[in-house]
Amino acid sequence: MSKRLLKFIVNGRKAEVAVEPHHTLASVLRNELNLTGTKVGCDMGTCGCCTVHVDGKAKLSCLTLALECQGTEILTIEALNEYEMHPLQRAFAECGGSQCGYCTPGFIMKSCELLERNPDPTREEIKEALAGNLCRCTGFMKIYDAVEQAAGELRKKEAPQPTPLKV
Amino acid sequence: MPTISGSGETKNEHQLNKGVWTDNGAPAAAGFSVIGKRVPLKDAYRKVTGEGVYADDMKFPGMLYSRILHAEKAHAKIKRIDTSKAEALPGVRAVVTGNDAANRFGVLPVSQDELSMAREKVIYNGEPVAAVAADTEEIAAEAIWLIDVEYEPLEEFLKPRDSLKDVSPELQIHDKVEKKHPNTNIHKAVDQEFGDVEGAFKQAEAIVSAEFKFDGISHGFTEPHAIVAHWDADDRLQLYTPQQVPHYTHRALAKVLELPMHRIQVIRTMVGGGFGGKSDPFQHEMIASLLSMKTRRPVKLTMDREETFLTGRGRHPTEGKLAMAFDKEGKLTALDSDIIIDGGAYGSFGVVSAYYNGVLSNGPYWMPAFRYHGKRVYSNRIPSGAMRGHGSVNPRFCTETLMDMAAVKLGLDPCELRLRNFLPSNTLTPYHKFRITSNGIREGLAEAMRRSEWKKKWGKLPYGHGIGVGCAWYISGSALPIHWNKLPQSTVHIKIDMDGGVTVHSLAAEIGQGSDTMLAQCVAEVIGCSLERVHVKSTTTDTAPIDLGSYSSRVTFMAGNAARKAAESIRAQLAAAASRLTGQPAQYFDFAGEEVICRSKPDVRVTFMEALHGAQADIGALIASGSYQAPPLGTTFKGSNAGLSPSYSFSAFICELKVDPDTGFVQPLKIWAAHDCGRALNPLAVEGQIEGSVHMGLGQALTEQLRYRGAQLLNGNFLDYKIPTPFDTPEIEAIIVESADPEGPFGAKECGEGALAPIIPAVGNAIYDAVGVRMFEVPMTPDRVLRAIDAKKRAETKGE
Numbered sequence: 001m002s003k004r005l006l007k008f009i010v011n012g013r014k015a016e017v018a019v020e021p022h023h024t025l026a027s028v029l030r031n032e033l034n035l036t037g038t039k040v041g042c043d044m045g046t047c048g049c050c051t052v053h054v055d056g057k058a059k060l061s062c063l064t065l066a067l068e069c070q071g072t073e074i075l076t077i078e079a080l081n082e083y084e085m086h087p088l089q090r091a092f093a094e095c096g097g098s099q100c101g102y103c104t105p106g107f108i109m110k111s112c113e114l115l116e117r118n119p120d121p122t123r124e125e126i127k128e129a130l131a132g133n134l135c136r137c138t139g140f141m142k143i144y145d146a147v148e149q150a151a152g153e154l155r156k157k158e159a160p161q162p163t164p165l166k167v
Numbered sequence: 168m169p170t171i172s173g174s175g176e177t178k179n180e181h182q183l184n185k186g187v188w189t190d191n192g193a194p195a196a197a198g199f200s201v202i203g204k205r206v207p208l209k210d211a212y213r214k215v216t217g218e219g220v221y222a223d224d225m226k227f228p229g230m231l232y233s234r235i236l237h238a239e240k241a242h243a244k245i246k247r248i249d250t251s252k253a254e255a256l257p258g259v260r261a262v263v264t265g266n267d268a269a270n271r272f273g274v275l276p277v278s279q280d281e282l283s284m285a286r287e288k289v290i291y292n293g294e295p296v297a298a299v300a301a302d303t304e305e306i307a308a309e310a311i312w313l314i315d316v317e318y319e320p321l322e323e324f325l326k327p328r329d330s331l332k333d334v335s336p337e338l339q340i341h342d343k344v345e346k347k348h349p350n351t352n353i354h355k356a357v358d359q360e361f362g363d364v365e366g367a368f369k370q371a372e373a374i375v376s377a378e379f380k381f382d383g384i385s386h387g388f389t390e391p392h393a394i395v396a397h398w399d400a401d402d403r404l405q406l407y408t409p410q411q412v413p414h415y416t417h418r419a420l421a422k423v424l425e426l427p428m429h430r431i432q433v434i435r436t437m438v439g440g441g442f443g444g445k446s447d448p449f450q451h452e453m454i455a456s457l458l459s460m461k462t463r464r465p466v467k468l469t470m471d472r473e474e475t476f477l478t479g480r481g482r483h484p485t486e487g488k489l490a491m492a493f494d495k496e497g498k499l500t501a502l503d504s505d506i507i508i509d510g511g512a513y514g515s516f517g518v519v520s521a522y523y524n525g526v527l528s529n530g531p532y533w534m535p536a537f538r539y540h541g542k543r544v545y546s547n548r549i550p551s552g553a554m555r556g557h558g559s560v561n562p563r564f565c566t567e568t569l570m571d572m573a574a575v576k577l578g579l580d581p582c583e584l585r586l587r588n589f590l591p592s593n594t595l596t597p598y599h600k601f602r603i604t605s606n607g608i609r610e611g612l613a614e615a616m617r618r619s620e621w622k623k624k625w626g627k628l629p630y631g632h633g634i635g636v637g638c639a640w641y642i643s644g645s646a647l648p649i650h651w652n653k654l655p656q657s658t659v660h661i662k663i664d665m666d667g668g669v670t671v672h673s674l675a676a677e678i679g680q681g682s683d684t685m686l687a688q689c690v691a692e693v694i695g696c697s698l699e700r701v702h703v704k705s706t707t708t709d710t711a712p713i714d715l716g717s718y719s720s721r722v723t724f725m726a727g728n729a730a731r732k733a734a735e736s737i738r739a740q741l742a743a744a745a746s747r748l749t750g751q752p753a754q755y756f757d758f759a760g761e762e763v764i765c766r767s768k769p770d771v772r773v774t775f776m777e778a779l780h781g782a783q784a785d786i787g788a789l790i791a792s793g794s795y796q797a798p799p800l801g802t803t804f805k806g807s808n809a810g811l812s813p814s815y816s817f818s819a820f821i822c823e824l825k826v827d828p829d830t831g832f833v834q835p836l837k838i839w840a841a842h843d844c845g846r847a848l849n850p851l852a853v854e855g856q857i858e859g860s861v862h863m864g865l866g867q868a869l870t871e872q873l874r875y876r877g878a879q880l881l882n883g884n885f886l887d888y889k890i891p892t893p894f895d896t897p898e899i900e901a902i903i904v905e906s907a908d909p910e911g912p913f914g915a916k917e918c919g920e921g922a923l924a925p926i927i928p929a930v931g932n933a934i935y936d937a938v939g940v941r942m943f944e945v946p947m948t949p950d951r952v953l954r955a956i957d958a959k960k961r962a963e964t965k966g967e
Binding site for chain 1: 217
């Protein structure tokens with residue numbers, strides 16, 4: 001198969017990559033753009049480790065073909081730590097929401113989408129939002145603590161949502 | 168007197184507004200400055216930002232990609248392997264087979280039964296047979312299907328009892344088997360009998376017995392196996408691997424590759440979960456190294472999820488028949504235990520597993536008479552090995568279920584029966600002479616009962632709603648090292664130069680449990696510096712002193728003690744300098760808050776940096792080494808070393824749940840998990856270990872099982888291998904019980920593994936309380952629960 005040119009915006013930067021039609025978004029982010037913060041745990045949509053935002057919506061990048069993202073805006077875990085660490089990232093570290101850390105970027109990206117939609121979620125709403133993400137270390141309790149702490153902090157500060165650099 | 172704290176009582180209110188890793192102002196334990204603080208893990212900020220580097224994140228110039236061809240037969244002679252078509256595929260740079268490495272290896276010196284790739288015969292469906300290195304992963308994946316293997320099938324051994332039979336040498340999975348049973352596929356048999364078991368059963372007021380069955384389970388760590396091997400220009404092997412035990416891999420590589428150990432450097436990458444599943448030296452580590460040595464190029468090997476399942480080393484499928492005897496006061500008088508565990512294709516940690524399945528039943532209760540017949544067998548299944556709670560988890564379900572049955576027979580509250588039988592503190596077990604130091608299990612159970620309102624609930628909840636209890640204990644590191652030698656089990660080096668950074672070198676593997684943070688806390692506490700000064704380097708065999716790694720819940724106890732000793736040596740050097748600077752005697756100085764303070768004249772003090780530069784004046788950087796070796800323990804009979812540990816943790820859990828009697832579906836509602844960890848050096852991490860253990864144990868209790876059709880694994884993925892999701896996980900209240908151990912670092916014992924076992928019987932016993940049926944098969948899936956409910960109903964109808 002021949003490569004096609006994928007043009008999209010990743011973490012606020014224009015990117016042009018020649019990709020095979022069967023390449024996933026996860027593989028292009030990790031292998032072509034060196035954004036290895038996005039993890040691949042199962043490569044079949046069962047663990048949520050590879051969650052990124054495509055046009056503001058959380059998606060499993062292992063189940064998304066790269067060429068489906070033509071012209072979209074992608075946000076990965078790396079974008080949340082530009083200039084300032086995102087409250088979710090700090091909260092996951094401080095509340096013990098991350099142990100081995102492999103699932104953490106996916107959990108944070110999914111939580112980030114939740115808080116953009118719902119700045120004051122109940123624990124049940126957090127559970128529901130994170131139901132597709134698998135953590136083998138924490139038993140989830142401290143992840144919920146982290147999301148609640150970050151939500152409180154974001155509300156208190158009325159902190160701006162993580163907008164990437166303008167193109 | 169043990170003290171109680173935990174997630175139900177404390178929250179993370181103090182942890183706000185921190186941009187970088189720092190002491191967060193949380194209070195320390197009484198008498199300490201950083202011990203007992205809830206501190207974030209040292210490497211957490213690298214993990215939450217995606218900066219942390221796992222093996223699959225690595226890229227080297229000229230790197231090749233490797234894929235493995237796995238056996239498609241479970242037991243078969245290899246008649247022929249033809250790799251010519253694969254070698255001819257453009258982009259393929261090397262192909263290796265079993266012929267490229269003849270030396271056997273394995274984690275235990277007594278079971279060196281693994282080959283890098285199969286030679287002459289394959290022994291399980293999934294065993295590596297050949298591997299390819301190519302310019303891209305796609306080419307490598309294509310190439311392995313061009314390798315032609317011709318098999319001649321042999322009889323397969325898929326049920327553990329079949330492996331007990333005498334067979335011809337051709338049908339023995341390995342040449343070397345248990346000496347007592349030379350013509351079988353029994354890997355290890357353990358027979359122990361102490362005290363008057365027969366007499367105890369004859370005189371018993373109550374006897375309970377049952378047969379139990381456990382499916383195999385997998386660690387399910389989220390990072391699939393991935394490594395990079397690089398045979399570099401200096402003719403040295405650099406292996407980047409997410410190992411729990413870099414040292415054993417180091418030894419095995421040297422043996423397989425026939426290189427002196429110093430020509431190999433093992434570099435631990437971040438470990439995306441281990442739980443015992445990354446503690447064996449692995450075939451893929453050998454394979455990538457062989458390919459790199461052949462091509463002189465870096466070779467990456469990343470497995471997919473199914474291959475990771477096939478690599479295995481999870482908890483042994485287990486069958487057991489156990490019986491317990493009690494006198495009329497409800498005192499346990501004997502345990503008779505007969506257990507077969509299915510080791511799968513390799514030895515792995517199995518000799519230890521065979522012992523642990525028996526001897527770790529000698530607690531947390533006083534055991535006046537004990538008999539154990541244990542067999543670990545080889546089979547043509549995915550290799551079993553060490554998994555969190557190694558060897559103690561399945562037999563613990565059996566004994567805790569029997570305790571519950573005995574309570575019913577004796578008309579006692581199950582918690583009361585347990586309280587009557589717990590081991591005391593500061594004692595030796597009668598036969599194995601396991602040395603119990605501190606023991607907070609009574610306080611733990613009492614607290615779990617109080618918080619769960621046990622007395623109001625047990626036996627009193629409506630049909631379909633129940634509450635159950637389970638208790639356990641676990642080792643804090645094995646006192647006997649795997650390689651029998653006189654070298655320390657842990658060594659820690661500290662270097663401090665004029666920049667004021669305290670560099671701690673250790674090979675204890677940070678696998679997410681927080682061992683780097685623990686080491687930093689131990690050092691900072693002793694030398695009175697801030698935690699952010701301390702940088703832990705625990706990845707690289709060239710610079711780190713040898714440590715036996717992160718398994719058997721040994722790291723806090725052993726590496727923590729080594730770190731403390733090294734720090735004490737640094738403190739002596741700083742105290743001497745402070746003495747020179749102030750004219751006060753060196754032994755009069757306290758170290759805290761970045762200052763060195765004269766005890767009798769608190770206004771006489773120097774800063775940490777002044778003391779440091781004073782100490783450095785004639786010698787340059789301060790360096791120190793500390794080590795730990797377990798004290799002599801135990802007794803002398805054969806096998807008496809198994810289960811010996813410098814101290815033991817204890818746990819008592821209560822689970823409340825609902826059972827739908829129409830579907831058999833079990834919904835846990837809440838879990839109270841009391842765990843005696845000695846002293847919680849970092850309560851945040853201790854709670855994380857308890858909560859994680861409970862979650863993992865719940866998976867084994869209710870949903871997780873490796874399912875096969877014949878020899879073929881059916882569910883090597885996270886869709887069909889069901890790890891509890893947020894919806895399946897109830898609220899977990901971690902209750903930390905602190906009972907300072909006299910030899911543990913600052914009183915600490917363990918918390919990573921012991922907290923797993925009790926949840927499974929707590930679930931089983933709660934099911935009994937809810938619907939009146941005993942579960943003897945684990946996991947307790949809806950179909951099994953429903954079958955038990957139906958059987959009970961049928962029996963009751965018949966009875967009428």
